Amino acid sequence: MNYIGKILPIEGYYVFLKESMPIDYAKSLTHLYQPLIGLNAVMLYQTLLHELELQHDKTPQTHHTLMNYLNLPLDEIYQARLKLEGIGLLKTYDKKADRSSFYTYVLQIPFAPGDFFRDAMLSQLLYHHLGEDKFNVLKKHYSKAEEELGIEVTAAFTDVFQTFQPSAASSMNSNITQQGPVSEEAGIDFTWMEHMLKQRMIPVKKVLTAPNRKLIKQMMVLYDLAAYEIEKSVLWALTPDNVLAAEEFKAACHDLFKSKHNESAIKLSDISTKEQKQPINSQPATKEEQLIFELENMSPKQLLEDLSGGNQASGQDMKVIQEVMTSQGLPSPVMNVLIHYVLLQSNMKLSKAYLEKIASHWSRANLKTAKEAMAFALKEKERYQKGTATRQNYRKQTSKEIVPDWFKERKQKQQKPTAKQTGTDQKEQEEIAALLRQFSSKK
Structure with a gap:
């Protein structure tokens, strides 16, 4: 990804730190965070931290200063900033004022070494970056074995004190912030x-x-x-x-x-190596894009309830969907498209046999997104309609062929059916026609 131009050297910034740093924060940054985010990101964090003592309240520092401190081009500083944000060590705010803009960098407290290993995601990432041997050495060194303390009998605030403002305790709890990387799937x-x-x-x-x-x-x-x-x-x-x-x-x-x-x-790798996601602020332009957006971001249960006018999805329908989804390994967006497609094709009835038949086909096609599933469904429908039209044209052309009179007379002499045969043939033709009509209606 091209990071040039994301921030300018002349743009200013302020640094804030709302809490005090733990004593062993440097150990966490060096041995635990640095393998995940790299040297430049850790250097940027340290530089911003120590600039707290140098900055003035009214005069922001410029990013040109950071370039001189770190001896790095501005695009690499921006990339390091993104890594700090992604790992949960920095929050960034952009503010426009007087034809210029400046940033506010709010430093987040890193995990203490012991707490780092209690965070499942960070510890698992470190395990894959360092390998089992080095990871176990660090974990053994920094993690203290938890002693058996017995059953906690600590008195709560409301057990000890009486106050006319009972919401004070809840307001204190609401100020607690979560450390570590915040996922979009929160x-x-x-x-x-x-x-x-x-x-x-x-x-x-x-x-x-x-x-x-x-x-x-x-x-x-x-x-x-x-x-x-x-x-x-x-x-x-x-x-x-x-x-x-x-x-x-x-x-x-x-x-x-x-x-x-x-x-x-x-x-951990830069987002540039992966497919770019749609920006959160961008809105679907067309009805088709809006439908795809909804199918990508809702659960099959929500889709069933929306299609039934807000009524609760039945347990039987949910069981059918879960069995098909699990057995065929379809992602949730693809399953949503399949449900929508089957309901439209079968007069809003959720047929398990029909659902399984199409699901196995889509599973072999390795569909991953709602957009891929919709495109695949339209393509299959067009191919079916084209094949039907071709067969109909062929039958019409066959019926228009000119047959000589002498051939008709010869055929009639050779095959003169009896009354009994005529009745039997007519009955068979009617039965075949009925089966064909039934088959075509199912299709």
């Missing part, structure tokens, strides 16, 4: 997985605890797994007591990634 809809667990008589609350939900989200982002693949990993990692074993779940996700991509290396 709003994952778990209703699909809840339905799957209920069908298997597995206690939902015991499996989908708050830490497990966070772990599932992180592994889904890290390994780029679809919903049905995450379901397989969860079921694989459940113990006989219906407890999600975290390490087995991570291993299952990694195995699925290897089987999909035929590789085992998981490392």
Whole structure:
């Protein structure tokens, strides 16, 4: 990706730090974050941190100063800034004022070494970057074994104090911020997985605890797994007591990634090496783009409810969709297009046999997005209509062929049917015609 021109040397910036740095933050940056984001990003973080003492309240620093400090061109500084933002160490704000703009860089506190290894996504990334041996050395050095402290009996605020402002405790909790990289899938809809667990008589609350939900989200982002693949990993990692074993779940996700991509290396890379996603602010221009956007971003359950006027999706329909989706390995957007297509083709009836037949075809076609599925469905429909028209034209041309009179007379003499044969032939023709009409109506 071309980063030139994203920021200008003359543009200014301020630096803010809302909390105090932990004592061992430098160890985290050097040994834990640096393998993930690189030297330039860590240098930029350190430089911004120490500029807090130098900046004046009213006069912002210019990015030309950063270029001199770091001895780097501005496009590489911008790239390092993006890495800090992506890993959760920096928040950036752009403000326009007096025909110019300046940025506000709010530094985020890095994890302490012990907390770093308790974050599933960051620790798993570090494992893949450094290898098992080096990772275990660092983990053993920085992670302290948790002692068995017994049952916590600490009194809560409301157990000790009485106040006329009971909302004060909740307001304190609302100021707590989450550290670490924030994924775009932070709003994952778990209703699909809840339905799957209920069908298997597995206690939902015991499996989908708050830490497990966070772990599932992180592994889904890290390994780029679809919903049905995450379901397989969860079921694989459940113990006989219906407890999600975290390490087995991570291993299952990694195995699925290897089987999909035929590789085992998981490392952070720039977004330039991947397909660019549609900007969040851009709105679909046409009705077709709007439909594709909706099908890409909703669950099959939401689609069924929307198509039924907001009524709740039936358990039977959800069971059919889940079985087809899991057995054929279709991504959620492709499954949405398939549901929409089948309902339109069968007078809003969800036929399992029809659904499975098309799903197996689409699975072999290796469709990944709603746009690909819609294009494939239109192409197949046009090919079918073209084949039907060709057959009809052929029959018309055959019926218009000129047959000599002498051939007709000779044929009539050779094949003079009896009354009984005539009745039998007519009956057979009527039965065949009825079967053809039934077949064509199904098509």
